[in-house]
Amino acid sequence: xxxxxxxxxxxxxxxxxxxxxxxxxxxxxxxxxxxxxxxxxxxxxxxxxxxxxxxxxxxxxxxxxxxxxxxxxxxxxxxxxxxxxxxxxxxxxxxxxxxxxxxxxxxxxxxxxxxxxxxxxxxxxxxxxxxxxxxxxxxxxxxxxxxxxxxxxxxxxxxxxxxxxxxxxxxxxxxxxxxxxxxxx
Amino acid sequence: xxxxxxxxxxxxxxxxxxxxxxxxxxxxxxxxxxxxxxxxxxxxxxxxxxxxxxxxxxxxxxxxxxxxxxxxxxxxxxxxxxxxxxxxxxxxxxxxxxxxxxxxxxxxxxxxxxxxxxxxxxxxxxxxxxxxxxxxxxxxxxxxxxxxxxxxxxxxxxxxxxxxxxxxxxxxxxxxxxxxxxxxx
DNA sequence: GTGCTATATAGGAACCATTCCTAAGAAGGA
DNA sequence: TCCTTCTTAGGAATGGTTCCTATATAGCAC
Numbered sequence: 001x002x003x004x005x006x007x008x009x010x011x012x013x014x015x016x017x018x019x020x021x022x023x024x025x026x027x028x029x030x031x032x033x034x035x036x037x038x039x040x041x042x043x044x045x046x047x048x049x050x051x052x053x054x055x056x057x058x059x060x061x062x063x064x065x066x067x068x069x070x071x072x073x074x075x076x077x078x079x080x081x082x083x084x085x086x087x088x089x090x091x092x093x094x095x096x097x098x099x100x101x102x103x104x105x106x107x108x109x110x111x112x113x114x115x116x117x118x119x120x121x122x123x124x125x126x127x128x129x130x131x132x133x134x135x136x137x138x139x140x141x142x143x144x145x146x147x148x149x150x151x152x153x154x155x156x157x158x159x160x161x162x163x164x165x166x167x168x169x170x171x172x173x174x175x176x177x178x179x180x181x182x183x184x185x
Numbered sequence: 186x187x188x189x190x191x192x193x194x195x196x197x198x199x200x201x202x203x204x205x206x207x208x209x210x211x212x213x214x215x216x217x218x219x220x221x222x223x224x225x226x227x228x229x230x231x232x233x234x235x236x237x238x239x240x241x242x243x244x245x246x247x248x249x250x251x252x253x254x255x256x257x258x259x260x261x262x263x264x265x266x267x268x269x270x271x272x273x274x275x276x277x278x279x280x281x282x283x284x285x286x287x288x289x290x291x292x293x294x295x296x297x298x299x300x301x302x303x304x305x306x307x308x309x310x311x312x313x314x315x316x317x318x319x320x321x322x323x324x325x326x327x328x329x330x331x332x333x334x335x336x337x338x339x340x341x342x343x344x345x346x347x348x349x350x351x352x353x354x355x356x357x358x359x360x361x362x363x364x365x366x367x368x369x370x
Numbered sequence: 371g372t373g374c375t376a377t378a379t380a381g382g383a384a385c386c387a388t389t390c391c392t393a394a395g396a397a398g399g400a
Numbered sequence: 401t402c403c404t405t406c407t408t409a410g411g412a413a414t415g416g417t418t419c420c421t422a423t424a425t426a427g428c429a430c
Contacts, residue, residue: 018377018426039416054380059417061378075263078388080416093307102307106299112314114291121321122278122287129297129314136306203397203406224387239409244388246407263417265387 003031015068022046022053026061030071031085036101038080074101076130091129097138104131188216200253207231207238211246215256216270221286223265259286261315276314282323289316 008027012019025046030037037045043058062083065071072084076094086103089110093102109129193212197204210231215222222230228243247268250256257269261279271288274295278287294314 020378020426022379052380054382055416056381056418057379064378073263075260078258078260078263078266081263093304093309095307096310104299104303106303109297109299112294112297114289114294114316118289118291119278119316121324122280122316122318123324124278124316124318125281126318127314127316129312131299131304131307131309131312133307133309133311139306139308205397205407207408237409240387241389241410242408249407 003028011070015070017064017068022050022057023061023064025050025053026058027065027070027085030083034086034103036074036082036084038082040080042083076101089126089128091131093131093133093135095135095138096132097134097141100135102135104129188213196255200255202249202253207235207242208246208249210235210238211243212250212255212270215268219271219288221259221267221269223267225265227268261286274311274313276316278316278318278320280320280323281317282319282326285320287320289314 005024008024009019012023017023026042029042029045039055039058039062042062043053043055046053046058062071062073066073066083069087070085072087073081074084074092075081076092077099082101084103088105091104091106091109093104095101112127112129114124190209193209194204197208202208211227214227214230224240224243224247227247228238228240231238231243247256247258251258251268254272255270257272258266259269259277260266261277262284267286269288273290276289276291276294278289280286297312297314299309
């Protein structure tokens with residue numbers, strides 16, 4: 001959904017946030033997608049209209065928006081944070097193949113509860129359900145894995161999704177080291 | 186639960202994993218707690234009996250165990266991965282105060298489902314429910330926050346839990362920079 | 371408008387959990 | 401006992417994110 005400038009300005013003002021072109025562009029970009037982009041994704045997109053914007057500004061702004069309750073941050077893998085401007089209660093479908101995240105709204109899931117005795121003094125303020133599996137595209141392309149424990153597999157910053165397991169095998173096979181990384185500057 | 190050596194050896198053998206003292210110590214340490222320790226926590230604990238063990242070995246071993254389906258990895262914040270030897274279906278109580286994670290078992294939650302049309306072609310293989318709130322200890326000590334959007338707040342590697350928001354304020358207040366970090370060698 | 375002040379931005383350096391690389395060591399089977 | 405393969409330790413590297421700082425700008429008061 002494309003947000004009207006006035007609507008955005010009001011949301012910012014209500015929370016005591018200054019409105020700047022960069023800030024507006026970042027929030028607009030996030031509000032305009034349901035794909036849960038990373039900070040880097042957002043930076044790349046916003047840079048089209050603000051070539052000088054720094055990653056730092058994107059991180060800082062996302063932090064501010066998160067503090068203000070205007071965006072959510074999700075971390076299903078340990079590689080990078082992903083963001084979401086949908087702050088209504090909702091749930092997630094997490095694809096183990098391509099790592100995409102889809103929103104899921106379901107009133108029955110919204111109403112989940114558990115007995116006080118099961119929580120032993122824990123005061124619950126909210127909840128969220130995550131469903132794991134394979135998105136339609138991954139099902140079509142046969143990305144479905146059958147191995148055990150496939151969720152939360154091989155993330156990590158320097159690895160572009162390789163698992164720890166490949167650690168030494170790669171060395172023995174003489175594969176390229178740090179050359180073929182994701183980043184394309 | 187303290188695992189018998191035989192039981193552990195069998196679990197490893199079933200999955201084609203070699204059994205080493207380091208590996209046994211790491212898995213034993215994880216199986217003996219419900220606190221969802223980090224790799225660093227485990228390294229610290231295992232080092233008491235294996236002073237030469239390297240963090241690398243801990244990371245590698247946890248990766249192997251995860252691949253084999255013997256442990257789960259969770260990433261509720263973007264700071265560090267946390268691990269769990271409980272591989273039965275269960276759910277989590279996540280404290281927004283001290284960031285502790287408690288296991289929660291509940292058969293009704295285990296049976297959650299959604300209609301096929303709501304998932305639009307997504308093939309579900311599993312699910313998990315996360316409840317957010319404040320643990321009993323944090324409730325006692327008045328750690329409860331009332332602000333909006335308090336989940337997933339200010340994580341990040343270099344920050345020891347400080348939020349992005351403090352970025353510039355700290356500079357203006359002239360607080361110490363990188364001196365007072367968590368790590369204690 | 372103009373001026374003022376607090377906050378935002380950009381850029382560059384730093385941080386540190388995690389991974390990569392490598393050689394030497396150990397487990398488990400023949 | 402030997403051999404092969406997987407593990408370990410250590411040290412270097414990686415890269416998402418944060419820190420530091422000077423400069424720029426939003427928003428308010430006049």
